[in-house]
Amino acid sequence: MEIGNLRVALIQMRCAGEPQGNLDKAATRIAEAAARSARVVCLQELYRSWYPCQTEENANFDLAEPVPGPTTETLGAVAARCGVTIIAPIFERRAPGVYHNSAVVIDERGQIAGLYRKMHIPDDPGYYEKFYFTPGDLDFVTHRTSSAEIGVLICWDQWFPEAARLTALAGAQILFYPTAIGWTAEMPDKLRRKMYSAWETIQRAHAIANGVYVAAVNRVGVEGAIEFWGGSFVSDPFGEVIARADHGEEEILLADCNLDKIEETRRNWPFLRDRRIDAYGDLLRRFRS
Numbered sequence: 001m002e003i004g005n006l007r008v009a010l011i012q013m014r015c016a017g018e019p020q021g022n023l024d025k026a027a028t029r030i031a032e033a034a035a036r037s038a039r040v041v042c043l044q045e046l047y048r049s050w051y052p053c054q055t056e057e058n059a060n061f062d063l064a065e066p067v068p069g070p071t072t073e074t075l076g077a078v079a080a081r082c083g084v085t086i087i088a089p090i091f092e093r094r095a096p097g098v099y100h101n102s103a104v105v106i107d108e109r110g111q112i113a114g115l116y117r118k119m120h121i122p123d124d125p126g127y128y129e130k131f132y133f134t135p136g137d138l139d140f141v142t143h144r145t146s147s148a149e150i151g152v153l154i155c156w157d158q159w160f161p162e163a164a165r166l167t168a169l170a171g172a173q174i175l176f177y178p179t180a181i182g183w184t185a186e187m188p189d190k191l192r193r194k195m196y197s198a199w200e201t202i203q204r205a206h207a208i209a210n211g212v213y214v215a216a217v218n219r220v221g222v223e224g225a226i227e228f229w230g231g232s233f234v235s236d237p238f239g240e241v242i243a244r245a246d247h248g249e250e251e252i253l254l255a256d257c258n259l260d261k262i263e264e265t266r267r268n269w270p271f272l273r274d275r276r277i278d279a280y281g282d283l284l285r286r287f288r289s
Helices: 019-035 058-063 070-082 155-159 161-169 189-210 260-268
Strands: 005-012 040-043 085-095 098-106 112-117 142-144 149-152 174-178 182-184 213-217 220-223 226-229 233-235 241-244 251-258
Touching: 005 019, 005 213, 019 040, 019 070, 019 251, 040 174, 040 213, 070 085, 070 098, 085 149, 085 174, 098 149, 112 142, 112 149, 155 161, 155 174, 155 189, 161 174, 161 189, 174 189, 182 189, 189 213, 189 226, 189 233, 213 251, 233 251, 241 251, 251 260
Parallel strands: 005 040, 040 085, 149 174, 174 213
Antiparallel strands: 005 251, 085 098, 098 112, 142 149, 182 226, 213 233, 220 226, 233 241
8 A cells, every 4th residue: 555545445245134243244344444454444324234215114213223322332442443434324313203314434533523414315116215214414514534534425315416516515535425226136237237337427427526536335135126236436536446346245345545636636627616606506496497
């Protein structure tokens, strides 16, 4: 690893139905990543169970936990022991009947350094998240750690350039996207390739448009009707994929991010300089006509 690089790790894994086993597995993988010199480690969306939103089941609310809670206690100890920053997605129980799809940033001391609540909530076949989650209310922010300025967005957020832009404008050097996305058995190979390409392309575009690193971590395995397609990756500020995981296997994906490239890229592609902030008022409208 070159001097000045920040090594990040994405934990791409299969999930079981029982939460404690997934938490223990994640803790083990984080320690393995730290042993391989990772300083920031990101887990996948809702990693503590099977993806619960394929159906609308009141019993699934029992998967939720508070912040702080079991996840932050366990992973806080791992972070402090290994000296790493951890991005830990969580099914957050904020109050009775109020739940969020969230991610906690735990610093290398084991302390909570930030919390993000998913802002864009999907409602598609197999992804009935509006049944479970209240939209986030913590805005698009940057979490300041000793390693880097970290932006966290979650899954469906990754399709919205506004979210990436605002998080980058808050100072993020790396946008992390914990994800749970896949295809169903009847989808032909051509459609699968198109879907994955669109998913990767939109996020690489965020890297280019904002001059930041993008790190997207997905899960693998078959859960109910969904086969999660893995393919976790890291893109540099020029949009080049510098690390990519397998589509079907568990993996600790490591990538060395030279944060000096952000300055270099923005000097050559000064998109932030040339923004016409005086002309974007209609972005606050649902549609212009």
